[in-house]
Amino acid sequence: MKYLVAVITLCVAAWAQDSETVLLNGKILTVDGRFSTRQALAIRDGKILALGDTAEIRKLAGPQTRVIDLEGRTVIPGLIDSHLHAIRAALSFSTEVNWIGARSLPEALGRIREAAHTMKPGAWLIVAGGWNVQQFQENRRPTQAELVAAAPNNPVYVQLAYGWVVMTPAAFQALHITSESDLPPVGRLERDAEGKLTGGISGSQRVITSLFDKLPKPSFADQVDGTRKFFRELNRLALTGVVDPQGNNMTPSDYAALFQVWREGQMTVRVAYSLGTQTPGSELEEFQNLTRLLPMGFGDDMLHFNGIGESVTAAMYNNDKPTQADKDKYYEVAKWAAERGMTLTQHWGRDASVGELLSVFERVNKEVPIAPLHWSIAHLNDASPESLRRMKALGVGWTVQDAMYFGGDAFLQQAGAAAARRAPPVETAKEIGVAVGAGTDAHRVASYNPFTALQWFLDGKTVGGTALRGPEETPSREDALRFYTLGSAWFSRDEAKRGSLEPGKLADLAVLSADYMTVPVEQVGRLESVLTMVGGKIVYAAGPYGK
Ligand SMILES: [Zn+2]
Numbered sequence: 001m002k003y004l005v006a007v008i009t010l011c012v013a014a015w016a017q018d019s020e021t022v023l024l025n026g027k028i029l030t031v032d033g034r035f036s037t038r039q040a041l042a043i044r045d046g047k048i049l050a051l052g053d054t055a056e057i058r059k060l061a062g063p064q065t066r067v068i069d070l071e072g073r074t075v076i077p078g079l080i081d082s083h084l085h086a087i088r089a090a091l092s093f094s095t096e097v098n099w100i101g102a103r104s105l106p107e108a109l110g111r112i113r114e115a116a117h118t119m120k121p122g123a124w125l126i127v128a129g130g131w132n133v134q135q136f137q138e139n140r141r142p143t144q145a146e147l148v149a150a151a152p153n154n155p156v157y158v159q160l161a162y163g164w165v166v167m168t169p170a171a172f173q174a175l176h177i178t179s180e181s182d183l184p185p186v187g188r189l190e191r192d193a194e195g196k197l198t199g200g201i202s203g204s205q206r207v208i209t210s211l212f213d214k215l216p217k218p219s220f221a222d223q224v225d226g227t228r229k230f231f232r233e234l235n236r237l238a239l240t241g242v243v244d245p246q247g248n249n250m251t252p253s254d255y256a257a258l259f260q261v262w263r264e265g266q267m268t269v270r271v272a273y274s275l276g277t278q279t280p281g282s283e284l285e286e287f288q289n290l291t292r293l294l295p296m297g298f299g300d301d302m303l304h305f306n307g308i309g310e311s312v313t314a315a316m317y318n319n320d321k322p323t324q325a326d327k328d329k330y331y332e333v334a335k336w337a338a339e340r341g342m343t344l345t346q347h348w349g350r351d352a353s354v355g356e357l358l359s360v361f362e363r364v365n366k367e368v369p370i371a372p373l374h375w376s377i378a379h380l381n382d383a384s385p386e387s388l389r390r391m392k393a394l395g396v397g398w399t400v401q402d403a404m405y406f407g408g409d410a411f412l413q414q415a416g417a418a419a420a421r422r423a424p425p426v427e428t429a430k431e432i433g434v435a436v437g438a439g440t441d442a443h444r445v446a447s448y449n450p451f452t453a454l455q456w457f458l459d460g461k462t463v464g465g466t467a468l469r470g471p472e473e474t475p476s477r478e479d480a481l482r483f484y485t486l487g488s489a490w491f492s493r494d495e496a497k498r499g500s501l502e503p504g505k506l507a508d509l510a511v512l513s514a515d516y517m518t519v520p521v522e523q524v525g526r527l528e529s530v531l532t533m534v535g536g537k538i539v540y541a542a543g544p545y546g547k
Contacts, residue, residue, distance in 0.1 A: 017044065018044075018060065018061060018062025018063075018064060018065050019042040019043055019044050019049055019060045019061055019062075019065050020043055020044055020045075020064075020065065020066065020536055021042070021043040021065065021066045021067075021068065021507075021533075021536055022040065022041070022042045022043070022057050022058065022060060022061045022065055022066075022067055022068070023040060023041045023042075023043075023057075023068045023070055023075065023511075024039070024040045024054045024057060024058060024067065024068070024069055024070060025039060025040070025054050025069055025070050025071060025072060026039060026040065026041075026070030026071075026072065026073055026074070026075050026511070027039075027070075027072065027073070027074045027075070027515065027517075028040070028041055028051065028070075028074075028075040028501060029074065029075065029076050029077075029481065029501075029516070029517065030051060030077075030500055030501040030502060031076070031077050031481060031482055031485050031486055031499070031500040031501065032500050032501070032502050035478045035482070038051040038052060038053070038501075039052070039053045039054045039057075040052055040053060040054045040056070040057035040058070041057065041075070041501060041507075041509075042057050042060040042061070043507040043533075043536040044536075045536075046506060046507055046535035046536040046537070047504060047505060047506055047507055047535075047536070048501055048502060048503050048504065048505050048506075048507050049503065050503055051501065051502070051503065068511075068531070068545070070511060071544070073511050073512065073515075073530070074511070074512045074514070074515040074516055074517065075501070075509050075510065075511050075512070076238065076481060076485070076509065076510055076512060076516060077485040077486070077498070077499055077500050077501050077508060077509055077510075078238065078239065078240025078241060078485070078498070078508035078509055078510055078532065078533075078534065079237070079238045079239045079240065079241075079450045079484045079485060079488075079510070080239070080240065080241035080242065080243070080270075080437070080484065080485060080488035080489055080498075080499060081239060081241075081242045081243070081438070081439040081440055081442075081448070081450060081484075081488065082243045082376075082399040082437030082438060082439045082487070082488035082491045083243060083245055083310075083345075083378050083399040083401055083437070083439040083440070083441050084242045084243070084244060084439055084440055084441070084442050084443075084448060085244060085245065085246070085247040085250075085441070085442065085443065085444070086230065086234070086242040086244050086269070086271065086442075086448075087227075087244050087246075087250070087254070087255060087258050087271065087273060088246075088247055088249065088250050088254070088443075089230055089442060089443040089448065090223075090226050090227040090229075090230035090231065090257070090258065091217075091218060091223045091226055091227065091254060091257060092126070092128065092218050092222075092223075092226055093226035093227070093229050093230035093233065094218070094222055094225045094226035094229050095119070095123075095124075095126070095218040095222050095226060096126045096127065096128055097111050097112055097115045097125050097126065097127050098111065098127070098130065099111065099127050099130060099131035100130045100131065100443070100447040100448070100449060101135075101447065101449065101452075102131065102135065102136070103135065103136065103137060104136050104137045104138065105136050105137075105138045105140075105142055105146065108127075108131070108136065108142065109142065109146055109147070109149075109150040110150075112125055112127070112147065112150040112151050112156060113150040113151060115151070116150065116151035116153065116154050119154075121153065122153060122154060122155075123154060124154065124155050124156075124157065124171070124174075124215060124216055125151050125154045125155070125156045125157070126156075126157045126158075126159075126215060127157070127158040127159060128159050128212070128443065128444055129159045129160065129161055129162075129443060129444030129445060130442060130443040130444065130445075130446060130447050130448070131160070131447075132160075132161075132406040132463050133160075134406070134409065134462065134463045134464035135463045135464075139464070141160065141164070141166065141200075142158060142166060143166075143198070143199070144166055144167070144168060144169075144198060144199030144200075147166065147167075147168050147199075148168050148169070151168070153170075154168075154170065155167070155168060155170040155171035155173075155174045156168040156170070156171055157171050157215060159208065159212065159444070161406070161444065161445050162204075162205040162208045162209070162248075162444065162445065163202060163203070163204075163205075163208065164200060164201065164202050164208075165200070165201045165202075165208060165211060166198075166199050166200045166201070167199055167201070168199065169199070172199075175214050175215075183201065183203070183207065183211070184203070184206070184207045184210035184211055185207070186203065186204075186207065187201055187202070187203035187207040187208075187211065188201065188202050188203060189201060190202060205248070205318075209248045209249055212249055213249060220256070220257065223256075223257035224257045224260050224261060226257070227257045227258055227261045228261055228266055228268075231261075231267065231268045231269040231539075232268060232539070232540060233448075234268075234269050234448065235268050235269065235529065235532040235534075235539045235540035236528060236529060236532070236540050236542070237448070237449055237450055237451065237528060237529065238450065238451075238510035238512065238527075238528070238529040238532060239269060239448075239450055239532075240269060240270060240498075240508040240509075240510070240532065240533075240534045240539075241269060241270040241271075241272075241488070241489070241492075241494070241498065241508065242269055242270075242271055242272075243272045243274075243306060243345075243399075243437070243439075243488065243491045243492050244271055244272065244273040244274065244306075245274050245309050245310035245345055245347070245378065246273070246274055246275060246276040246309070246310065246311070247276075247310070248444075250276070251278060252290065255273070258271065258273075258303070259303075262302060262303045267302040267303060268534055268539035268540075269534070270301060270302055270303070270494075270498070270508070270534065271302070271303050271304075272303075272304055272305075272306035272491075272492030272494070273303070273304075273305065273306055274305075274306045274307050274308055274309045274310070274343070274345060275287065275290055275291070275305075275307075275308050275309075276308070276309065276310070276311045276312075277290075277311075277314075280313075280314035280315065281314070281315075283312065283313045283314070283329070283333050284329075284332055284333050284336060287308060287333060287336070287337070288336075291305075291340070291342075295340070295341075296340060296341045296342045296343065297341075297493070301497070301506065301535070304492070306343050306491075306492050306493075307337060307342035307343030307344055307345070307373075308333075308337050308342060308343075308344050308345075309343075309344050309345030309346055309347070309376075309378075310345050310346060310347040310378055311346075311347060312330060312333055312334065312337075312344060312346055313326070313329055313330045313333060315329060315330070316329075316330045316346075316356075316357065317347060318347075318349060320349075320350060320352065320353035320356075321353070321356075322356050327356065327359070327360050330357075330360050331360050331363055331364060334360060334361070334364045335364045335367060335368065338364050338367075338368035338370055338373060339368055341373060342373065343373055343374050343375060343376075343491075343492070343493065344373070344375045344376075345375065345376045345377070345378055345399070345491070346375075346376070346377055346378065347378050347379060348377050348378070348379060348380050349379055349380070349381075350380075350382065351380060351382045351383050351384045351387055354377065354380060354383075354387050355387070355390075357377070358387065358390045358391070358394070358396075361375065361394050361396060362390070362394065365394055370394055370395060370396070371394065371395025372395070373395075374395075374397060374435075374490060374491060374492075374493050375394070375395075375396045375397070376396060376397040376398060376399055376435075376437075376491055377391065377396060377397075377398055377399070378398075378399045378401070378441075379399075379401065379403065379441075380398065380424070381400075381403055381404060381411070381423045381424045382415065382419055382422075382423055382424075383398065383424065383425055383428075383429065385425075385428055385432065388425070388428060388429050388432045388434050389432055391434050392432050392433050392434050395435075396434075397434060397435030397436065397437065397490060397491060398429055398434050398435065398436050398437070399436075399437045399438075399439055399488075399491060400424050400426055400429075400436055400437070400438055400439070400483065401438075401439050401440050401441040401446065401453070402440055402446060402452065402453035402456045402457070403441060403445070403446065404420075404423055404424070404456070404460075404462065404468060404469070405446070405452065405453070405456040405461075405462055405463055406445070406446060406462070406463055407462075408420065408423075408461075408462035408466060408468045409462050409464060409466055411423060411468075412466070412468060417468075420468040420469070421468065421469060421470040421472075421473070422469070422470065422472065422473045423468070423469065423473075424473070425473045426457070426473060426475050426479075426483070427472060427473045427474070427475060428473065430475070430479065435487065435490045435491075436483050436487050437483060437484075437487045437488035437489075437490060437491045438450075438453060438454075438457065438480070438483035438484040438487060438488060439453070439484075439488065440452075440453050449525070450484060451524055451525050451526065451527045451528070452525045453484070454480050454481070454484060454516075454524050454525075454527075455521060455522070455524035455525035456525075457474075457475055457480040457483070458474065458475070458477060458480055458521050458524060459474075459521050459522070460473075460474055477516065477517055481516065485499045485500060486499035486500045487499070506534075506535055507533055507534075507535060507536035508533065508534050508535065509532070509533050510529040510531065510532045510533075511529065511530050511531040511532075511545070512527050512528070512529060512530070513526075513527055513528045513529070513530050513543065514527055528542075529542070530542050530543040530544060530545055530546075531545040
């Protein structure tokens, strides 16, 4: 009886008030439990009111309703990247030069040349990663001479992932680097066959991040501007949400620009952010201080605090052989987080050592069940069925990135064809029942373009075109899209609110430039949004909707 009353009340409310927006005549991929497709969708109060065929949904429109004719276009739930260093990428988006998607060196260098004209005279021109040599027809790195030719009057800095940088003489001069002793230890100045300096600098991740720290930071106004622009750029690519795992070069003050954009109500991407610490050895104290007034989940639908990671303790970050003391320390922090209901995400590279981490999770789990907390492991491209089963038993999820798109050829050399065939084993994870989210790990080590990642999920090809992954670990288009939407929503505990297009969920969606389900696989990477909505509001419109 109670149920009947509720249904009647709902219907009366629906009649009493028209939809704000209806989308008609489309192919709406709902990503619900059956992956059903609908023609039309109605939105009210920023949420999905109903889905159905065009005639049904048209009835929910009144004189004030905005009617969007999809003309047969495909609509997907807004994409969510479950591991994107978006807050960091955003800070410098309006002051950095971006090489993502450039197909040749002249095209990439052209972007430097253009920036030299559009930015202030003498401004630093910084490419902070997100590219790979194999994306260029020439299949090589740029030379110092080419950078000087593109921007003779600017200091230029170009970073390749976390292992190599090339700078122009003006940049060396500005940073006062004249010899190797001026570099962070133990960076190397590269020399050519004749012993002449090439302008290249190589070193570990620590060398490269400390070098990056020497570069001038964008002003606060530039950071705010960059944040707004970066979110729009993500909207252009159908993204409406990110789970941000902090990352290198980020301190608490680096969040101020994001907070300003949020305070001003200008967020166009939903952000769930996690915290790391700055001082190795005193992580617990630092986390305690940082979260004294920051309970798990604090924030709203546009921005909320999502716990700790992707580095929890420095001693367990990229360390395949942690000592018992390292694990005890990690356990202390992890247990503290679990007791406070916090989510935790941990960066881990290799399956051979992930048992060290899982044993700590299992130890915590004996005292505080962690399954409701949605903990996760990021990366782990060679995850074994055994590790995935342990993760499943704990309720620990897995965020998967397209690292093999840039890194696949190196991985093949190092791990062999059999390992490359199954990297990453998402089908095994699905079968075992591990929660899987998709993403990129942009923007230093990867491009943030989700369609590049989706195409790679489907064809297993590196940027250079080598097909590595076998059919056993290749997801269907439905599954790949599910990983990138509902799958990713799980990692910020938002799967009941967004990630699929179902009544009552937030109206986050994108109308695509072509049909994701039927375009040839090699064109998936070229898809874009022509209309993106977040909470029923249009945040990006182009082509037929851009006028
Ligand atoms: Zn990571």
